Amino acid sequence: MREMEDLRSRHQVRLVSDEEEGIGIDRLPRGVYGFTYSPAAENFPLFRKQDLNSYEAHKLPDGNAVLLGYLTREEADRLESAEEATVLHLFPNAKGEAGTLVILPRARVVGHREYSQREGKGLEVRVGPARR
DSSP states (O other): HHHHHHHHHHHEEOOOOOTTTBBBBBGSSSSSEEEEEETTTTBBBBBOOOTTOEEEEEOOTTTTEEEEEEHHHHHHHHHHHSOOOOEEEEBBBTTBOOOOOEEEEGEEEEEEEEEEEEGTTEEEEEEEOOOO
């Protein structure tokens, strides 16, 4: 998808190598991206292969980690303007009304609840206020 390729270029990240695959994001070098099945885990591992249930994550050149995912337009607006902690439902792919691609800094995630992908609820994340 062109939008993801543009984001990767803007973020200056490359796909994790074979040797780096499966390593937790905290131990990976800066400037990499990959796919994870456990996006809410503290030190989630990145893999080279993407599938329908994996989230794309980037470890930016500055060392910060971000998750890419999809929210409803309403939730995306709340992510951008939240003045207090708020709950969102992040999906790995556009699904139903959740068609707005967002970049969620891992540092803003203050809690989570994972559901089976079959339930269609996405990853419930509690995020802290937007930085001003």
